[in-house]
Amino acid sequence: PGRGSAAGSIIAYALNITDLDPIKYDLLFERFLNPDRISMPDIDIDIQDTRRDEVIQYCVEKYGDDKVANIVTFGRMAARAAVRDVARVLQVPYSDADRLAKLVPAPVQGRHIPLKKSVESDADLRKEYETNADAKRVIDFASRLEGTIRSHGVHAAGVVIAPDEIVKFTPLEMAQKGVVSTQYPMFPIEDLGLLKMDFLGLSNLTIINNALRIVKKVYKNDIELATLPLDDEKTFELFQRGDTTGVFQLESAGMKRYLKQLQPTVFEDIIAMVALYRPGPMQFIDDFIARKHGKKKIEYLHPKMEDALKSTYGILVYQEQFMQISKDMAGFTGGQADTLRKAVGKKIMSMMKEVKPQFIEGAIKHSGAEKKLVERFWDQLEEFANYCFNKSHAACYAMIAYWTAYLKAHYPDAFMAALMTSDQDDIDRLAIEISECKKMGIKVLPPDVRESYVEFAVVPEKNEIRFGMAAVKGVGTGAVEEILRAREEEPFKSIEDFAKRVSTSKANKKAWESLIKAGAFDAFGDRSDLLFNVETLLGFASKLQKEAISGQADLFGGIESVVAMPSVELQPAPGKHSPKELLAWERELLGLYLSSHPLDAYETYLNEQSVSLSSITESLDNKTITVGGVISSVRSITTKSGSKMAFVGLEDKTGEIEVIIFPKLFEKIAESLVQDAVVSIKGRVNSRDKNGNLTGEVKIIADELTVITEEDLKNYTVTGKKMKTPAGKKSVKAEKARQEASLNLAAPIDRPKKIYIHVKDPNEHEKLLQMKKIFNEYPGESEIILMLGDDKQSAIRLPFKADATNGLKGKLVDIYTEKCVVFK
Numbered sequence: 001p002g003r004g005s006a007a008g009s010i011i012a013y014a015l016n017i018t019d020l021d022p023i024k025y026d027l028l029f030e031r032f033l034n035p036d037r038i039s040m041p042d043i044d045i046d047i048q049d050t051r052r053d054e055v056i057q058y059c060v061e062k063y064g065d066d067k068v069a070n071i072v073t074f075g076r077m078a079a080r081a082a083v084r085d086v087a088r089v090l091q092v093p094y095s096d097a098d099r100l101a102k103l104v105p106a107p108v109q110g111r112h113i114p115l116k117k118s119v120e121s122d123a124d125l126r127k128e129y130e131t132n133a134d135a136k137r138v139i140d141f142a143s144r145l146e147g148t149i150r151s152h153g154v155h156a157a158g159v160v161i162a163p164d165e166i167v168k169f170t171p172l173e174m175a176q177k178g179v180v181s182t183q184y185p186m187f188p189i190e191d192l193g194l195l196k197m198d199f200l201g202l203s204n205l206t207i208i209n210n211a212l213r214i215v216k217k218v219y220k221n222d223i224e225l226a227t228l229p230l231d232d233e234k235t236f237e238l239f240q241r242g243d244t245t246g247v248f249q250l251e252s253a254g255m256k257r258y259l260k261q262l263q264p265t266v267f268e269d270i271i272a273m274v275a276l277y278r279p280g281p282m283q284f285i286d287d288f289i290a291r292k293h294g295k296k297k298i299e300y301l302h303p304k305m306e307d308a309l310k311s312t313y314g315i316l317v318y319q320e321q322f323m324q325i326s327k328d329m330a331g332f333t334g335g336q337a338d339t340l341r342k343a344v345g346k347k348i349m350s351m352m353k354e355v356k357p358q359f360i361e362g363a364i365k366h367s368g369a370e371k372k373l374v375e376r377f378w379d380q381l382e383e384f385a386n387y388c389f390n391k392s393h394a395a396c397y398a399m400i401a402y403w404t405a406y407l408k409a410h411y412p413d414a415f416m417a418a419l420m421t422s423d424q425d426d427i428d429r430l431a432i433e434i435s436e437c438k439k440m441g442i443k444v445l446p447p448d449v450r451e452s453y454v455e456f457a458v459v460p461e462k463n464e465i466r467f468g469m470a471a472v473k474g475v476g477t478g479a480v481e482e483i484l485r486a487r488e489e490e491p492f493k494s495i496e497d498f499a500k501r502v503s504t505s506k507a508n509k510k511a512w513e514s515l516i517k518a519g520a521f522d523a524f525g526d527r528s529d530l531l532f533n534v535e536t537l538l539g540f541a542s543k544l545q546k547e548a549i550s551g552q553a554d555l556f557g558g559i560e561s562v563v564a565m566p567s568v569e570l571q572p573a574p575g576k577h578s579p580k581e582l583l584a585w586e587r588e589l590l591g592l593y594l595s596s597h598p599l600d601a602y603e604t605y606l607n608e609q610s611v612s613l614s615s616i617t618e619s620l621d622n623k624t625i626t627v628g629g630v631i632s633s634v635r636s637i638t639t640k641s642g643s644k645m646a647f648v649g650l651e652d653k654t655g656e657i658e659v660i661i662f663p664k665l666f667e668k669i670a671e672s673l674v675q676d677a678v679v680s681i682k683g684r685v686n687s688r689d690k691n692g693n694l695t696g697e698v699k700i701i702a703d704e705l706t707v708i709t710e711e712d713l714k715n716y717t718v719t720g721k722k723m724k725t726p727a728g729k730k731s732v733k734a735e736k737a738r739q740e741a742s743l744n745l746a747a748p749i750d751r752p753k754k755i756y757i758h759v760k761d762p763n764e765h766e767k768l769l770q771m772k773k774i775f776n777e778y779p780g781e782s783e784i785i786l787m788l789g790d791d792k793q794s795a796i797r798l799p800f801k802a803d804a805t806n807g808l809k810g811k812l813v814d815i816y817t818e819k820c821v822v823f824k
Contacts, residue, residue, distance in 0.1 A: 001399040003200070005032040006043040007392035008320075017043065019226050020395050025271070026311070027392045028320045030334030037338065042196060044157070046396075048209055049201030056159055056199065066165045069172055070181045071158035071189060071196065075151040079115045080104045082142035085150075090141075092134060095637050100135055103128055106689050115143045124690065154181050157200040160189050169194055203422050204248040204400055210418035210455070211407045218414060218458050225403055230267045234409040235402065239264045245436045246408060246419045248401045249274050253617035262289045268311045271398040275317050275389035284387075288315050301377050304329045304367045316384045318391035319345060329369070330362030344385040412440050413458045417465045420444075421455040424471040427591035428656065434592065435614065435654050437465065446586075446594050447472055447520040450492055454480045467518075473589045474514035482506035494783070494797065495524040495570075499541035509538055517585040519595065525570070525753070527582065532573035597653050598630055602678055605713055606652065609680060614654035616698050620685040627700060628680045628708065632656060634673045639663060646673055650681065650700075659683065659700045669705045678708045751782055752804040757812065758787045758820035767815055774815075775800065778808040782823075 001007075002018030008027040012018045020027065033041050047055055060068045077085070080101045087097030103125045105118050113121075119129050119139065128135045154175050160182060162169055169192050175181040182189060189196055208225070215221050238244070240263045242256035250259065250270075255277050264270055269292070276285050290296035291313035298314040300306050308324040309316065316322060322344075323337035332340065340359065343351035356378060363374040407415040416437050423429035434444050445451075447467040451459065454477055455468045469480040486492075486501040498521075515521060516530045524530070530537070577585075579596075587593055599606065610628035633649035643663035650659050659681055661673070672679065683702040689695050757771070775784065780803025786796040802808060804823045812821045 001403075002396040003044040003046045003198075003393060004396075005041065005390060005392050007396050008032045012043065018396070020392075020399060022392070025268070025391075025395050026308075026320065026324070027395060028323055028334065028337075030338045031320055031323065031341070031390065031392060034333075034335035034338050036333075036335030039190070042198060044198040044200065046200050046202040046205060048206040049203045050206050052199055052201035059159065059161060059197075063161055065180075066167075067162045069160055069166050069170075070175065070179055071155040071160055072152055072173070072175075072181045072183055072185055073155040073158070074149045074185055075153065077142075077145050077148050077150045078107075078112050079118065079142070079146055081150065082115070082145045083138055086138050086141045086145065090134075090138060092138060093640075096134070096640055097138075098637075099640065100128065100138060103690070106695060115139060115146055154179055155186065157198040158186055158189075159197045159199055161195045161197060202400075204404060207246075207415075207418045207422045208400070208403055208407065210421060211411065211415045214414035214417055214458055215407070215411050218460050219411065228403070228406055230402065232406060232409070235406045236264060238405050238409040239270070243408075244405065245432065246415065247404045249277075249397050250401050250405070252277075253615075254619070257617070257619060258285055258289070262292065267398065267402065270401055271391070271395050272312050272317055274398045274401065275391070275394040278387075278389070281317065281387040281389070284315055284317075288313060288317075291315070301373060301380075302329060302367060302369050304369075316380070316388060318394065319385075319388045320391040322381055322384070322388065326359060326362075329367045330359050331366040332359070332362060341385075344381055345388070413442050413463060413465055416440070416442060417456040417458050420465070421468060424456070424468060431592050432614070432655060434594070444594065446522070446590075447515065447518050448523065449483055449498060449515065449520045450487075450523060452520065453484060467590065467594065469515070469520065471590065472514050472518045472520070473591070475511045479507040479511040492524075495521060495530065495537065496540070496797075498524070499537055500544045502541070504538055504541050509534065512538065514589050518589045519586070526573070526576070527585075528573040528576045529570060533570045536570065598676070599653055599678065601713065602628070602708060603653070605708065606680075610652075612654045613650070613652045613657045616657060616685060616700075618687040618698065620698075621687045622684060624682065624684050624703070625700075626680060626682045627657070627659075628652065629678070631673065631675055631677045631679060634675060636666075636670075636673075644670070646670075648673060648702075650679070657698065657700060659702050660686075661702050661705070665702055665705065672705060672707050680706045680708055751780065752823040753782055754824045755782050755784045755802060755804055755808075755812075756787060756822040756824065757784070757816060759816070760790055760820075762788050771812065771815055774808065774811045775802045778803045778805065780804065 001020055002012070006012050007018045007020050008022045008029045008031050009018070010022055010029070013021060022029065045055075056068070056070075083101045083104060084097055087100065092100075103122070104115065105113050105122055105125075107113070119126050129139055130136070160166070160170075166172065166182070170189065171183040173181055173183050184192070186196065212223055212225075215223060238247075239250075239259050242260040244250040244256055244259065250256075250273070255273065258273065258277065262269060262273065264273070272288065273285075276282060276288060287296065291298050298310075300309060300314055305325050305328070307328060308321045312318075312321070319341050323334075323341050326332040326337045326340050327334070336355075336358070339351065340355050342348065343355050359378065360371065360374050363369050363377075364371055404415070416433060420430060420433050423433060437444050441463060443462075443464045445459070445464055445466045447469050449469070451457070452466050452469045454470045456471070457466045457468065458464075459466055469475055469483065470477050482503055486498075486503075489501070492498045492501070512534055513531065516527055516534065519527065521527075521530055580598075583593055583596060583598060586595060606628040610626045613627060613629065616625070616627070627650065629650045629652035631648055632651040634646055635648075636644055636646040638644055641663075643666075645663045645666050646661040648659040648661060650657055661669070666673075681700065681702050682704040683700040685698060686701050687695060687698045759768070762768075775798075779801070781801050782804040784798040784800070784802055786798065788796060809821060809823060
């Protein structure tokens with residue numbers, strides 16, 4: 001829809017560069033361009049992250065490869081990184097270096113505090129500096145390195161287009177993956193007068209595009225985003241419920257909580273939340289919500305401020321608002337208002353000294369306000385300018401948020417499939433999204449060669465999503481595309497049919513093994529058996545493809561038409577893999593547990609005893625809670641005093657969290673810290689650094705840790721009382737047995753899967769017709785394969801199935817001898 005101040009241009013809107021009407025949403029053109037602005041503005045462009053290279057290639061083809069290049073960016077030494085790097089060079093023990101680095105205050109509102117200033121202002125860091133010679137040495141060296149260039153790379157968005165050969169303006173270098181990059185960074189490039197373009201790849205635009213493609217394919221609806229109503233009831237209900245996992249800019253736990261409190265009713269509420277939910281202005285969110293719902297009076301310092309502030313209930317949120325106030329109240333021109341924004345927002349003292357008296361005098365003259373009131377507003381303005389956001393940018397991002405929310409509300413399966421495709425390489429995100437699907441009543445199915453595509457796909461009319469085959473570890477896109485090419489002809493009927501039609505040069509042994517282990521061939525046989533026979537299957541496939549055997553055979557004198565192919569004898573695996581091993585394969589190849597979870601048997605117990613990990617947010621900071629899950633990782637360290645402590649990864653079915661085990665507890669429970677152990681942990685939520693600032697991460701400091709045993713499952717208690725199984729629910733033991741049974745793919749089945757009949761003379765039509773009549777009496781699910789000729793070199797798979805009972809076998813033996821009838 002647009003990005004940055006260009007959204008304030010009505011011409012950009014008319015040319016479809018942006019999708020927001022700047023007049024409707026009070027987006028000021030002067031924020032983009034005005035007579036007082038010296039430098040020319042650029043238009044930042046968000047594009048699908050998967051198509052950014054296409055846009056750059058277009059520029060290369062249009063303007064010439066000697067005139068276009070990416071822009072270099074330099075990474076500089078921040079305080080903590082400098083401390084760690086120096087400590088490593090000086091061979092300071094890791095635990096000491098880590099502790100010292102963590103004493104360095106975190107950035108405030110994105111701004112790093114210089115080390116020297118931190119030593120002066122932070123008591124703990126100053127004490128360490130003054131009493132520890134090693135720490136003093138590290139900090140002194142780090143202070144000298146701070147701010148120096150540590151690394152360089154390619155700017156995420158910047159591309160420069162020169163009027164002549166670019167080497168006449170800037171030296172170039174060959175960056176990673178053959179990308180040509182300037183050696184001058186962004187600001188010197190601008191100083192040279194070159195045109196800098198910002199092409200930012202945004203994954204959410206890719207998600208939206210994929211969702212629209214799925215909607216068109218599955219639901220036959222061709223959605224035009226620009227024409228969507230911005231007051232859609234279902235979309236705002238989704239916002240009000242806080243069901244915003246996957247919704248652009250609105251999916252953090254804190255944002256969900258505020259949305260539920262705010263109960264947004266208009267698009268302007270979403271714009272405001274995008275702008276307010278950042279360090280600094282976040283402090284005004286509670287006030288914003290209270291004013292919207294009439295719990296707090298909406299007040300304005302002066303009546304002439306109302307037009308600018310009414311959409312945000314009297315709270316100054318956007319830069320455009322104080323620009324508008326300066327025009328309404330002090331008579332500023334658009335150019336002067338933008339100069340005010342720049343002076344106050346960037347704390348340019350020389351400009352502030354010039355513009356402050358102009359504003360105060362103008363406000364007194366044009367609005368009749370008292371000098372004290374105007375000065376009071378100026379003081380507020382200086383403070384708010386640190387926080388105020390570009391409304392044009394917030395409105396554009398709110399529009400993307402609205403589009404994603406609309407798609408999730410109206411086409412949840414299509415949206416979630418697109419979302420998971422975008423995040424298929426991020427296992428933590430996939431786990432969250434699959435959990436979200438479960439809440440929404442959408443079933444996520446394992447990969448299946450009969451239904452899966454490269455990406456996650458919607459199963460029409462079933463409210464199901466099929467796992468993408470390219471998301472299976474060890475299966476490349478080339479192998480998946482070959483499977484899809486073969487499947488276009490007709491669906492795969494069997495493992496032999498798959499082997500016949502899918503080229504082994506593109507889908508190799510590794511791809512076969514990965515797909516078997518991931519369950520993609522479950523419809524064609526047991527995983528253990530298929531894996532045991534993979535060499536046989538590949539040899540069979542290779543032979544078929546070399547000989548190009550295909551064709552149709554007319555069975556029973558034209559009664560049925562079937563595909564003829566050589567047979568392959570699959571040997572049963574000498575041992576079956578356990579449900580636990582099957583789950584381990586799933587975790588290894590898909591990155592997560594899909595068909596089941598190691599905690600399934602513990603679900604009832606954990607639901608009664610603990611808090612889900614996904615529900616732990618900053619709002620629980622410093623509160624004591626109990627959590628449960630499986631240990632996914634353990635990292636133990638030795639402290640400066642020689643004691644041992646540990647950082648433990650804990651995972652449940654909703655997410656993962658880090659648990660800190662300090663030395664006192666570590667001594668007691670060290671033997672219990674084993675990967676895959678199921679544990680219950682009581683501890684305190686921690687989301688702040690030692691200075692009380694929110695870190696953006698939530699951790700648990702453990703007070704108690706207990707391993708959950710099978711005995712606990714049988715007789716678990718809550719508040720000291722034995723729990724009875726709730727009415728209508730199965731016992732934990734019964735539930736565990738049910739889940740293990742559903743997982744045990746090696747469990748005995750009631751009927752053989754295949755019926756083999758050796759037909760020595762295919763011309764005996766009377767026997768064939770008699771046999772067909774018998775099969776009609778025994779419909780079922782077992783495949784029927786006829787081995788033709790004395791040497792059994794030709795095999796025919798019948799297009800129908802039968803019930804492999806003893807009764808059927810007896811009747812077939814009456815026609816063909818016992819040696820010729822085999823049930824497997």
